[in-house]
Amino acid sequence: MESQLFLEIGTEELPARFIQPAMDGLARLLTERLAELHLAHGEVHAVGTPRRVTVWIDDVSDRQEDREEVKVGPPARIAYDKEGNPSRAAQGFARTNGVEVGDLFETETPRxxxxxxxxxxxxRATAELLAEELPAVIDAIPFKKSMRWGHETVAFGRPVRWICALYAGEAVxxxxxxxxxxxxxYGHRVMAxxxxxxxxxxxYQAALYEAHVIVDPADRRAIIREELAGLAQQAGGRVVEDEELIHEVANLTEDPWGGLGSIDPExxxxxREVLISSMRKHQRYFALEDEGGALLPHFAVFNNTRVRDPAVVIYGNERVLKARLHDGTFFYAEDRKRPLGDRLDDLKRVTFLGELGKKGLGPTSYDRTQRLIALAERVAAIAYPEQSDVASQARRAAELSKTDLTTLMVGExxxxxxTIGAYYARADGEPDAVATAIGEQYMPRGVDDDTASTPAGVCLALADxxxxxxxxxxxxxxxxGNKDPYGLRRAALGVLKTLEAxxxxxxxxxxxDASVATALTDALYAEGGAEDxxxxxxxxxxxxxxxxxxDHRSDIVDAVMAAGFDRPRHARLRVAALSDIAREADLAPIGEAFKRINNILQRNADQIPADxxxxxxxxxxxxxxxxGELAADIRGSMREHLGRGDYRDALSHLTRLQEPLEDFFNEVMVMADDETLRTNRLALLEGLRSMFEAVADVSRIHVGT
Known part of the structure; x- marks a missing residue:
């Protein structure tokens, strides 16, 4: 018989960012534990609000099935003495597993x-097992930060206030x-x-809905989207798209309702970015814009408690935003009293990375600016050698790139x-290419963000x-591990994404190499630059x-990467080409043949003259x-294909080699006694390997289609 398992953990208000991971974690932990207990089950559901994390699982078996387990113990050769009596190893194994020595038996294993x-x-009965297991499951729910309360020894994202646990409709x-x-x-903290x-x-879902709690975040998000559309229409515009904020607001509320507030047109x-940041980051308000993309003097706000007079709540939100925007106006006016160029020396008082000073390297943002100037120019020379103006634009953008760190606006x-640096640079009369590059220097900021689009912006973004x-x-x-406090993984991905985009x-x-040479002193570069x-x-x-x-088979990626990835664009093209061919033909036999070639050549490297x-x-x-004839034909074709970057046609020759290689290894003794024959055959294999080594290490291909 199967029944529903239901578990809700009621808490003080959880931070919005905790809720989805807690839902996912609880669902995963419960299903893993049921599997370990050999309990079959049906569909798993997870919901959550700021005050609760809930999972229910359908059709959970009402008890474990009786089962037999075979445990392997010591090797048979040490299980009995010469007289056939059980050894201490056999006796201990029997005792540990609660069986008689006479019930032990021999089994064949690979060893x-x-x-x-x-x-x-x-x-055992499921209800009985759940009472024992659920506390440990709750305790294992992952949180970025947990807290203890009162005199309790347990830790959770926020203090736990109630737990509702049922199996088959009965309390666990x-x-x-x-x-x-x-x-x-319990229903809504205030309204029910x-x-x-x-x-x-x-x-549970129906009762809480009546008690002003919408337990499914997806349902709350749908309500927010629907109300946003209505509020935007009321204001005569549209919502500035912000799916991340919708998710956050949904996890800040149990019964979201929206209202329309006003902004002083002044x-x-x-x-624009200051206005949106003021609304979004600090107040979780949604910005509205007209069809042309200009911000409207209105915002949408969502609350968690319905009140008799919503206008009072909206007025309060307007006052809070007005004060924050007033601060922004003051900061902007004060910042504009000094051009960015006058702020360079201020960067000497801004620490970028204190550890650099211990190695004799400049630790301030001023020092970093000097490195960025040199590196941005070098990147421009490499990336845009025929556009001389890019280097000067990148240099000036790098010089001003960090000056906005000293402004009141960026402080707030x-x-x-x-972004602020770009606005101020334009106001200072800097060329548009320079101002745009300053605004693009941190792009892409995330996985889904756009990359820098202007040449000077690309150079500064890469240099940064x-x-x-x-x-x-x-x-x-x-x-x-999972520790990356300086965001280096994100930076590396940003470089790769920029080159691709x-x-x-x-x-x-x-x-x-240019970045390392710029970062280190000449002495440090000579000492450890190559290692870095x-x-x-x-x-x-x-x-x-x-x-x-x-997107591709791991063995194909490994084969291409082993041949080099110094030019990421070409590495991507080679992976795509090899993947295409692997979808049409089984390359595993070719991979095995080249693995054999590698082994032969490695074992006999001293017998192959360089020429x-x-x-x-x-x-x-x-x-x-x-x-040999086929290899010569392929070599000529490959030079032509590789010369124009046609990796698909170059690698297609692999399939032509399969049968001739198979015949060769079946009929020809590579390591012949005759030195001339042996050297000639080794040279043939070396030629085959070298033909493809700039494209892929074919020996790493091992998965058939």
């Missing part, structure tokens, strides 16, 4: 015969901290705080670094990320590989002559 025991497990009773589970939940008896998940003179709105990676590696501040065929190693470059290239390799294996080439006149068997 030979071993002693084994059959252990009978009597199934246990204790977690100072809370005893039961069948009670009374206790509610729960019978199952369906009743405040619309502030930069740190998320607008670069490469310099940060280089200096952090110089002082060994390298990401480990802008279709820049640049040598990444050259860029990395190698480490950073390995760091980029891991990022690029992780990206590529999301050795295959000579058809020295071939004795038809198979080696045929393979």
């Amino acid at each position: 030979g015969p071993y002693l084994a025991a059959r252990i009978q497990h009597k199934g 009773t246990f204790e977690y901290g100072d809370v005893t589970s039961g069948t009670i939940t 705080p009374a206790a509610i008896e729960v019978t199952d998940a369906q009743h 405040n619309l003179k502030l930069p 709105f740190p998320d607008l670094q670069g 990320k490469l310099e940060k990676i280089a200096v952090c590696f110089a002082v060994k501040l390298i990401p480990t 802008r279709d820049l065929d640049l040598n990444l190693r050259e860029l990395v 470059v190698a480490a950073i290239m390995g760091f980029f390799e891991a990022r690029l590989r992780s990206e590529l294996v999301g 050795a080439e295959f000579n058809a006149a020295h071939a004795q068997q038809e198979q080696e002559r045929a393979l």
Whole structure:
């Protein structure tokens, strides 16, 4: 018989960012534990609000099935003495598993015969098991930060106030901290705080809906979107798209309702980003705009408690925003009293990375600016050698790039670094290319963000990320595990994404070497620069590989990466080409053949002269002559294909080699006694390997279609 398992953990208000991970974590932990307990189940559902995390699972078996487990013990050779009596190892194994020595038996394993025991497990009732297991499941829910309360030893995202746990409609009773589970939940804290008896998940959802709690975040998001559309229409415009804010507001409310507030039109003179940041970051308001994209003097706000007079609440929100925008207006006016160029020396009092000083490197933002000036110019010379104005634009943008860190506006709105600098640079009369580059320097800020689009912006954005990676590696501040406090992984991905999005065929190693040379003193570069470059290239390799294996077979990605990835654009093209071919043909046999070639060549490297080439006149068997002729034909074609970057056609020759290679290895003895024959055959194999080594290490291909 199957029944529903229901578990709700009621808490003080959880931070919005805690709710989805807690829902996912609880669902995962419960399903994993049921699997470990050998309890079958049906569909899993997870919901949550600021005051509760809830999971229910349908059709959970009412008890475990009886089952037999075979446990393997010591090797049979040590299980009995010469007289056939059980050894201490056999006796201990039997005792540990609760069986008689006479019930032990031998079983064959890959390592030979071993002693084994059959252990009978009597199934237990699910309700009984749940009472024992649920406290540990709750305790294991992941939170970025947990807290303790009162005299409790347990820790949770916020203090736990109630637990509602049922199986088959009956209470599952246990204790977690100072809370005893039961069948009670509670409605909205203000509008319906009374206790509610729960019978199952369906009743739970309906009862809480009546008690002003919409338990499913997806339903709350739908309500918010619908009300936003109505409020925007009322204001005569549309919502500035912000899906992330919709998710956050949904996780700040249990019964969201929206209202329309007004903004003093005078405040619309502030930069658009300042207005949106003031509303979004601090107040969780939604900005509205007209069809042309200009901000409207209105905002949408959502609250969690319905009141008799919504206008009073809206007025309060307007006052809060008015004060914040007033501050913004003051900051803007004060900042504009000094041009950005006059703020350069102020950066000497702004620490960028204190650890750099311990190695004799400049630790301030002023020092960093000097490095960025040099590196941005170098990147411009590499990326845009025929556009001389780009270097001067990138240099000036780099010089001013960090000056907005000293402004009042960025002090209040740190998320607008670069954006404020771009506004102020334009107001100072800087060229548009320079101002735009300052605004693009941090792009892309995230996985889904756009990259810098102007040449000077691309150079500064690349320099900003490469310099940060280089200096952090110089002082060994390298990401480990899930710790990356300086965002180096994001920076590396930003470099790769920029190169791809802008279709820049640049040598990444050259860029990395330039960044390391810029970051270090000449003495430090001579001492350890090569080591830092190698480490950073390995760091980029891991990022690029992780990206590529999301869309391609891992063995194909590994084969291409092993042949080099200094030019990421070409590495991507080679992976795509090899993937196309692998979808049409099974390349595993070719991979095995090239693995054999590698092994032979590695074992006999000392027998292959540096200038050795295959000579058809020295071939004795038809198979080696045929393979040699085919290799010569392919070599000529590949030069042509690779010369124009046509990796698809170049790699397509792999399929032509399968049968000739198979015939060669079946009929030809590579390591012949005759030195001339042996050297000629090794040269043939070396020629085959070298033909493809710039494209892919074919020996790494091992998965068939």
